[in-house]
Structure formats: structure tokens, C-alpha cells
Amino acid sequence: MSAVVHLAGPGRAGPDLEELLSRVARGDQDAFSRLYDAVAGPVLGLVRRVLRDPAQSEEVVQEVLLEVWRTSARYRAERGEVMPWVLTIAHRRAVDRVRSAQTAVDREQRVAVASRTPAFDEVAEQVEGRLEREQVRRCMKTLTELQREALTLAYYRGYTYPQVAEVLGPPLGTIKTRMRDGLIRLRDCLGVGA
16 A cells, blocks of 8 residues: 655655554564655754754654654554654654753753852851951960060971071070960960860
8 A cells, every 4th residue: 555655745656654654553674664764864854953963863863763663553643644743753852852961061060060169168167267367366466576476487487496596586495485475375365275
């Protein structure tokens, strides 16, 4: 049984898609091969217009034709012709692929933004650290000049006691005493328990 396929063009005979699909529904592989040849071109054209990516378009065409094979028994002629039914499946698959790709891009962007945004604990720690540094600076201003210089050299620059004494000039014992007194004053100013 042969009929003219509407998409085959004027004056050109093509296979009866409804008959082929009916045979496909019964598992006829030859009928599927002929149906494939008849619909693959229009399906690829539609999918490429949606996706604009040749490689993905070919993948989607394969998925569409596999779905046609699996769901051929669900086709109902009273609801419409075979080609529009197949093209509807193709359009849905192509749109699904676009949505899936967009979802993946959106997810990657959210991950990128989340990885750049410091966690709340990091922000709290940074603020706390700034406040503590400011309090230490304020308390350092309450020390004598010798205490402040000795503690700065020892604790911020990594000098040893003998090196501090050498840089500042007073004897080592004086430097140790001034530093001890300075640390006690800092502890009291900062409110740190003994």
C-alpha cells in the first residue's frame, strides 16, 4: 500500500507513513528503516533550528527516532498525521535539551557565585579580627614609648630579646622588665584574664 506523503513534495510519491508506523508498532524493522529515511531529514531540520548545534542536533534526532520506535503503538491516526506527530516529539526533545543545557549553565553560575561569596563564619571572623586588631592598637598607645617599641620589635617583627636590646640600646634586663610590664598593661587594657 503506497500513498503520497505530504512532505515529499509535489508530484513525488513517498511511503505511506501511517502504514509504516503501524508496521513499526508490530516490530517490523524494515518498516522502521523506511520510516526513518522518510522522517529523519525533516526532524533534523526542525531540531537544528531549535538547538543550532549540529552535534547535539544529531543526538536529539537519534533520541527522537528511538522514541518513535518505542511509542509507535501509541500513535492514533484520528488525532493527526504521522509527520506532525513525529515533529511534535522532535520539538519537545529539542526544547528539553535547550532547557537542560540552560539549567546546567544556571547551576554552574550559582556554584561559581557561591564559591566566591565568603561564608557567614568567614565574614564574622574577619570582622572580629579587625575589631581585635583595633583594640590592640588602642591599648598599645597606652604603653610607654620603650614598652611599645620593644613589644613591636619582639612580637611583630620577630626579634629576640638580645636583638631588641641591641636595637633600642638599654641593657637586656631593662628590656625584659619593660616588656613584661608592657604585656601586663596590655592584658589589663584588653581585659584578658591572668
